[in-house]
Amino acid sequence: MSVEDPIRLLPRNMAAQRRVGLVTTPVLPIAGNPASTRLESGVGNCFPGLECDLRNLERRFFPFLAVDIDMNENTISVASVDMAALRDAQAAGTITAATAKIYRQIDSTGTSAAPWRVVTMHGVFGPLGPQTIDIASLGGSSMGPSRLPVEAWTAVRLLAEDSPIQLTLRRGQTSLTLAGQRTRYVNDDGSLADFFRTGELTQSLCSPWTHDFRDCGCYYWASNHPDIAMPPRPVAPSTDTAWDSEVVWERSNRATDVAPDASTLATATEGSGLELRHYEINQRWQELNFVVEGRELLGSYAPLRPMGKPLPDKSALIEHLKYAAGIELAVMHEYLAAAYSLQAQSPGPQQLLDDVDAARWEIRRIAIGEMRHVRAVNDVLRVLSPDAYVPALRVATRIPGTTSGTPRPVVPDRATRAAVASFIDAEAPSTSVDGYYSGILATLELFGLTVEAQTIRTVMGEGADHWQAFKFIQHWLSRHDETEYLAPLPPAPSKLARAANLVLQAKYLALLGALFDGYQLGLPEGAPEVNAARAAMRGGTESLDAAAQAVADAGMLVQFDPLTDPRFAPVVGPPP
Amino acid sequence: MTAVHTTGVGGSARRFRSALGEHVLIVPFSQVYDLPTRAAAEWDADPARAARTLAALEAPAAGEVALGEVPEPSPQSISLNVSSSCNLSCSYCYASRGNFAGRQPEPMNADTARAAVDRLLAGGDASAPFTIGFLGGEPFVNRRLVHAVVDYSSDLAATRGLDVRFSVTTNGTLLEPRDIELLRAHPFAVTVSVDGDQALHDRQRPKSRGGHASWAETVRRIKPLIDAPGRAKVAARATVTRAAIDPARLFRALLDIGFRDIGLSPLRKSPVGALEDADWPAYLEALIRLATEQIADARRGEPIRFTNLAVALKQLHRGAASPYPCGAGGGYFSVAADGTWYACHRAIGDAEYALGSNAGLSERKRREFLRERHVHSQTDCTTCWARYLCSGGCHQEKSARSAASCDFIRGWLDFCLRAYAELGPAAMPRAIPQVHP
Known part of the structure; x- marks a missing residue:
């Protein structure tokens, strides 16, 4: 509330001091979104990339200047000069009086209607090397030997931190030259530089509750306001799978008693009447539900994940962690067998080649993720028993089942439909491997080992990502017949295959040996061994990857024989 | 004025x-x-x-927070009525020595206590401190449970990274060296019920068996803790009855024992000894006299030992304003020996105050309780300028509220406002260091 002629009271206690200025000082509007839309409070926390508009970093690429970069018009205009920082710099002697004078001229003569514009930039533009770029000339080809950045923002983006830049600015007939270093966007502690203003980095984000939503073609909206989502759970329990299908989030039919029609997903457009129109989004935005974990919510969120039951004591925790490392190795064995079995017959239809390629790379990515999990679990084990730590690299013989108490054997196989389905089961949230970890997590939390608990939480979170990825893989492969993408396996391996397999097994044993030594030494002492193991896995003709590919090419399933070395021998773990 | x-x-x-x-x-x-x-x-x-x-x-x-709101915070504090008996028999005891006129016949058992702690720690704001208090009766009659609950809660606090603090109100006569160790080892707010000098105290707080000599016992047993408190903060709390309206005498006697924080509570509701309308002006005058001496000490850079004054200054300094006089039914509950959660430790056995159990609170009943006790619901408070500082006073003593007793509160606050203005905000950190925010 404002009062035009308040009686002037002098604050004495803290409650009064909290109000100093409340009556006499007008509220200053702050540019951009509210201060609450800071990086750490953004929905982007769960959806990287949406926490700020990264293009806004370049607003402050040049010392003391804030610029507006218009990507459509291909212009860089000076929006403001940070005169306070300039004065400080001059007082500190870090800029000369002559340079300060140029800045002051820009500050005093530039207007929003007729701003100073950057016309040329001289600097080192990343891979393009030293250049003097005429901003107006950009927009041509960005490929080939004499390529230039496609537009002004990309050009600025290529400038390396702290590298020297020279700008020519023009306003009307007047030109000025400024030299400086490309600013550092983060401080030494990794937080954003002080020169960014509140709201500056979020100011150009679309506002979720306007019809910006309707027009966005990004398809990566905030995780709680996506384009598509599962409808709210039915009020009465239902076995109808329609409730679990993704539907248009902005559908105009907001009924909650019947499952929305998932088939409208493909055909819904604004003109179809199936989706809310622009004006309707503004009118009915309160009917657009929040989405958590892919499903719309009507009431409060209640986590579905059952809390794991803590294990009885520390020794049980250690045993479970050891076996968890073994499980990671075991599923990795299965995933690699599947990945190397994918072999589209070439030449073939493009869709087949693309799908098989995507599936193979995704499975490999997941397998690499499992290796990281082995490392993570070992790190936790080291913390739990620093003196008695022995690297856990013994492969598990069984994988926890989807229902408690029914583990399944480890069966490396080609990427058959059945195998992919079993991978989805293994990675499914709350059961199987994830369920196994939940007890470990609960125990770590009980012991107050927050860092280690976070490590395990990350492992579990990645498991959820793997689960989703395997569902995509299943979808891609379902478009084709198994015979189209699976390499045939001869009943008996050829001599060539057997020879290739011997090489593979030897390399795998060597790899495990290096990992064992590296883990045993710990970091930083064990870094050379861990790096050697990593290098041995990927790249080059001598790598494990090449050896595995040779086995696959020779018509044999890529699998790793049980080892007799007690450090790596298969292990039967504790009950889940 | x-x-x-x-x-x-x-x-x-x-x-x-x-x-x-x-x-x-x-x-x-x-x-x-x-x-x-x-x-x-x-x-x-x-x-x-x-x-x-x-x-x-x-x-x-x-x-x-808007003052008209009826907040329903998660409880951050509970008191456990660990004991249902006491070795003293003070005539004015609200708890009838812990059994609440037969409504709490048995002491609390460990399962009930643990369940109450579990409930508290599960529901509150993990980033704010929790407080677990021990009441009775005399809590150290059930020494084993006090120790067990402190151990249990401290372990939970350590594993979950919580800030759990403790409080106990005791007559001190049963304290043993192991109890002193417990109190020193944990963040305990220890309030010792002691009514001034020996003559007065022994008259007001006789032992239930074996004569009147409880004062000497209290002093002997509490002294080691006063001298070396460890993590504990020890304060004396004296009850002022109409038989001896002499705050300065009580205060000095307690200062002589060694207490550094001393609070006085006038008896408002009791079959015998409660202050009556005619007593309030005299009590106010005596209180102001004592407080004026304390303010003079504060001007010399000494901390204020009289906690009634220290707390009032702190509240005025911060601008404390609440529609409730205490946390009853809000952030604070008192758990009876049978596991029932009462809004107030003085209301054990009173169905109106029973708002839940270790299984959970009845939110409907709690909301009703809080709505009824909001200072805006007190017809005689809505026009009073002191309403957000006094907030209507103790719910239990509402029936004893009179124009004279309210005038006393306003008179006291007037004095404190003047004292605060004259001391100035800058003097507060030195004057009231013992009153932590």
Whole structure:
């Protein structure tokens, strides 16, 4: 509330001091979104990339200047000069009086209607090397030997931190030259530089509750306001799978008693009447539900994940962690067998080649993720028993089942439909491997080992990502017949295959040996061994990857024989 | 000394004068301003302008909660009625020595206590401190449970990274060295019930068996803790009865024992000894006399030992303003031996105050309880300028509220406002170091 002629009271206690200025000082509007839309409070926390508009970093690429970069018009205009920082710099002697004078001229003569514009930039533009770029000339080809950045923002983006830049600015007939270093966007502690203003980095984000939503073609909206989502759970329990299908989030039919029609997903457009129109989004935005974990919510969120039951004591925790490392190795064995079995017959239809390629790379990515999990679990084990730590690299013989108490054997196989389905089961949230970890997590939390608990939480979170990825893989492969993408396996391996397999097994044993030594030494002492193991896995003709590919090419399933070395021998773990 | 100005509903400002000049307390959110001569003249000349100024100040500032709200915070504090008996038999005891007139016949068992702690720690704000108090009866009658609960809660606090603190109100006579160790080892607020000098104390707090000599026992057993408190903070709390309205005498006797924080509670509701209407002016005068001495000490840089004054100054300094006099039914509950959660430790066995159990709170009943006790619901409080500082006073003593007892509170707050203005905000850290925010 404002009062035009308040009686002037002098604050004495803290409650009064909290109000100093409340009556006499007008509220200053702050540019951009509210201060609450800071990086750490953004929905982007769960959806990287949406926490700020990264293009806004370049607003402050040049010392003391804030610029507006218009990507459509291909212009860089000076929006403001940070005169306070300039004065400080001059007082500190870090800029000369002559340079300060140029800045002051820009500050005093530039207007929003007729701003100073950057016309040329001289600097080192990343891979393009030293250049003097005429901003107006950009927009041509960005490929080939004499390529230039496609537009002004990309050009600025290529400038390396702290590298020297020279700008020519023009306003009307007047030109000025400024030299400086490309600013550092983060401080030494990794937080954003002080020169960014509140709201500056979020100011150009679309506002979720306007019809910006309707027009966005990004398809990566905030995780709680996506384009598509599962409808709210039915009020009465239902076995109808329609409730679990993704539907248009902005559908105009907001009924909650019947499952929305998932088939409208493909055909819904604004003109179809199936989706809310622009004006309707503004009118009915309160009917657009929040989405958590892919499903719309009507009431409060209640986590579905059952809390794991803590294990009885520390020794049980250690045993479970050891076996968890073994499980990671075991599923990795299965995933690699599947990945190397994918072999589209070439030449073939493009869709087949693309799908098989995507599936193979995704499975490999997941397998690499499992290796990281082995490392993570070992790190936790080291913390739990620093003196008695022995690297856990013994492969598990069984994988926890989807229902408690029914583990399944480890069966490396080609990427058959059945195998992919079993991978989805293994990675499914709350059961199987994830369920196994939940007890470990609960125990770590009980012991107050927050860092280690976070490590395990990350492992579990990645498991959820793997689960989703395997569902995509299943979808891609379902478009084709198994015979189209699976390499045939001869009943008996050829001599060539057997020879290739011997090489593979030897390399795998060597790899495990290096990992064992590296883990045993710990970091930083064990870094050379861990790096050697990593290098041995990927790249080059001598790598494990090449050896595995040779086995696959020779018509044999890529699998790793049980080892007799007690450090790596298969292990039967504790009950889940 | 003062002139009452009321503006808007219920009177939103109180002008008062100190040695420095004129000031004004803006009732909502307890804001204290200086009113320079010119401002005071403007105020008098143009009441409409004053009203507009006040209206602008009545809105909550950042971080403040609207005073009309009925908040339902998660409990952060509980007291456990660990014992249902006491080795003393003070005539004014609200708990009838812990059995609450037969409504709490048995002491609490460990399962009940643990369940209450579990419930508290599961539901509250993990980033804020939790407090677990021990009451009775005399809590150390059930020593084993006190120790067990402290161990249990401390372990939980350590594993979950919680800030769990403890409090106990004790007569001190049963304290053993192992108890002292327990109190020193943990963040304990220890309140010792001791009514001043030996003669007075022994008369008011006789032993239930074996004569009157409880004072010597209390002093002997509490002294080691006073001298070496460890992590504990030890305070004395004395009950003032109409038989001995002499705050200064009580205060000095307790200071002599060695207590550094001393609080006085006038007995308001009791079959015998409660202060009556005629007593309040004398009590106020005596209290102000004691407080004036303390203010003089504070001017010399000494901390204020009289906690009633220290707490009042702290509240005025911060601008504490609440529609409730205490946390009863809000952030605080008292768990009876049978596991029932009562809004207040003085109401054990009173169905009106029973708002839940270790299994959970009845939110409907709790909301009703809080709504009824909001100071805006107290017809005789809504127009009082002290309503957000006194908040209607103890729910249990509501029936004893009278014009005289309310005048006492207003008189005391008037004194404290003046004292606060004269001491000044800068003096607060030294004057009231023992009253932690």
